[in-house]
Amino acid sequence: MPAALNVVVLVGSLRKASITRRIARALIALAPPSLACRIVEIGDLPLYSEDLDAAPPPAWTRFRDEIRAADAVLITTPEYNRSIPGGLKNAIDVGSRPDYPSPWDGLPTAVVSVSPYKLGGFGANHHIRQSLVFLNMPVMQQPEAYIGDAAAMFDGPGDKPTADARAFLQRVIEGFADWAALTRRDARPSA
Numbered sequence: 001m002p003a004a005l006n007v008v009v010l011v012g013s014l015r016k017a018s019i020t021r022r023i024a025r026a027l028i029a030l031a032p033p034s035l036a037c038r039i040v041e042i043g044d045l046p047l048y049s050e051d052l053d054a055a056p057p058p059a060w061t062r063f064r065d066e067i068r069a070a071d072a073v074l075i076t077t078p079e080y081n082r083s084i085p086g087g088l089k090n091a092i093d094v095g096s097r098p099d100y101p102s103p104w105d106g107l108p109t110a111v112v113s114v115s116p117y118k119l120g121g122f123g124a125n126h127h128i129r130q131s132l133v134f135l136n137m138p139v140m141q142q143p144e145a146y147i148g149d150a151a152a153m154f155d156g157p158g159d160k161p162t163a164d165a166r167a168f169l170q171r172v173i174e175g176f177a178d179w180a181a182l183t184r185r186d187a188r189p190s191a
Contacts, residue, residue: 004034005035005036005177005180006036006069006071007035007036007038007071007072007180008038008066008070008073009024009027009037009038009039009074009075010039010040010042010076011039011077012076012077012085013085014085019150019153020076022153022154023076023150023153024076025039026154026161026169027112027172030169030173031177034177034181035072035176037074042090044059045057046060047090048097050098063091063095064103067095070107071107071108072108073104073107073110073137074109075088075128076113077111077112077125078124079113079114079122079124080124082123082127083123089131092128092131101136105136106136107137107185108138108182109132109138109139109140110139110140110172110179111139112147113125115147116150117149120147122146125144125146140175140176143172143175145172153165
């Protein structure tokens with residue numbers, strides 16, 4: 001049996017008790033054995049400035065090393081003002097520099113957007129995809145994961161999803177496992 005893919009999970013909400021983080025933990029708990037998922041924190045990353053690239057802050061170096069070691073990326077994000085949170089955009093920017101190709105290059109990715117409202121973070125989901133296309137990150141197209149009324153996904157204050165939510169999240173994480181296996185860098189034919 002092949003080794004599990006190392007999946008970096010980025011949570012766009014910096015709040016420790018956020019619904020977005022609960023969704024991320026539920027997805028991790030439902031992940032098949034082919035995925036080794038872990039949350040990589042982004043809240044400690046100083047704002048990106050090219051001026052700091054000559055002597056990167058330790059948090060940048062740690063984050064970039066974790067991305068370089070990844071086989072795939074799972075992003076869970078809330079929607080802030082019809083876009084993505086600044087901390088998540090900063091993490092994408094920090095991870096993309098200064099190397100070319102960037103540590104993100106070619107990493108299979110899935111985006112799960114989360115909202116307390118009915119639209120399910122549609123704007124955030126599509127805004128983040130624009131950056132990921134530029135970074136050459138193949139993004140899973142199906143199943144789409146726009147989670148509206150996200151608090152209703154759980155039976156209570158813990159991370160246990162309702163039966164319907166569990167079935168949906170299971171479909172998402174299994175679809176991602178298939179996507180990551182199909183599009184991972186070492187599975188693609190070389191030019």
